[in-house]
Amino acid sequence: MGRPRSFDEDEVLDRALTVFWDRxxxxxxxADLERAMGIKAGSIYKAFGDKRSLFLRALTRYLEEGYExxxxxxxxxxxxxxxxxRLLYGIIDSTQGCSRAGCFAVNCAVELAPHDDAVxxxxxxxxxxxxxxxxGLIERGQAAGEFTPGSPDSLALQLRLLINGIQVEGKKQRLDVDTARLAVDDFLGRLRIPN
Incomplete structure (x- = not known):
């Protein structure tokens, strides 16, 4: 029987996420993970498996918390x-931190998704x-007469592309919040039915 874990798994997973996100x-x-997580490699392997398994757990956690x-x-x-x-303004605001880490999911899409099936x-x-x-939001808005007719799938994809663009631009340079919000308002203005 092994010793009980002396660390909080969620806490050390969050620390690993930070390292993967930054680097x-x-x-x-x-060694970077050992320093950040405050545990030795053996404990990392025992709790999470190899580096890749740890990374996938961190990515899954990030995606779940992000969706929530x-x-x-x-x-x-x-x-x-x-x-x-609110959603788009929140994404703009999230780019304003002192870090240029960007969106972890977008970073993973660029770095790993082209050659990693699990990612x-x-x-x-x-x-x-x-x-x-x-x-679903588009369909609700169309049914309520708030949004113009059009393919809900196409409009949702346009929104996802806008979200990804905001995140990439925010990583590249500090966004001017007012200008970015004007761009969002312009997009939403074209989506809404005029009063």
Missing amino acids: GYESTSV GITMHLVGASGPGEVLQ RTALGHHDGRMQRLLR
């Missing part, structure tokens, strides 16, 4: 248009959930 998968060494955060924009909104505005699958699952959520 990328390829540039992160096991996104769904919080649904609470208390007066309608689909307000939900989308591509995890990101594809997340993209599918986002597509369904956004399509």
Whole structure:
């Protein structure tokens, strides 16, 4: 019988996520993970498996928590248009931190998804959930007469592309919040039926 774990698994997983997010998968060494997580390699391997397994757990955690955060924009909104505005403004605001880490999911899509089936699958699952959520908001807005007619799938994809663009641009340079919000308002203005 082994010794009981002397660490909180979620806490050390969050620390590993931070390292992967800052450095990328390829540039992160096991020594980097040991330092950040505050545990030895043997404990990492025993709790999470190899570096790749740890990375996939961290990515899954990030995607789950991110999706939960996104769904919080649904609470208390007066309608689909307000939900989308809150969501997009929130993404703009998230780019304003002192770090240029960008969106971890977007970083993984660029660094790993082209040649890693497991990463591509995890990101594809997340993209599918986002597509369904956004399509549902579009359909609700169209049914309520708030949004113009059009393909809900196409409009949801446009929104996902806008979200990814905001995240990439925010990693590249500090976004001017007012200008970015004007761009969001312009997009939403074209989506809404004029009063």
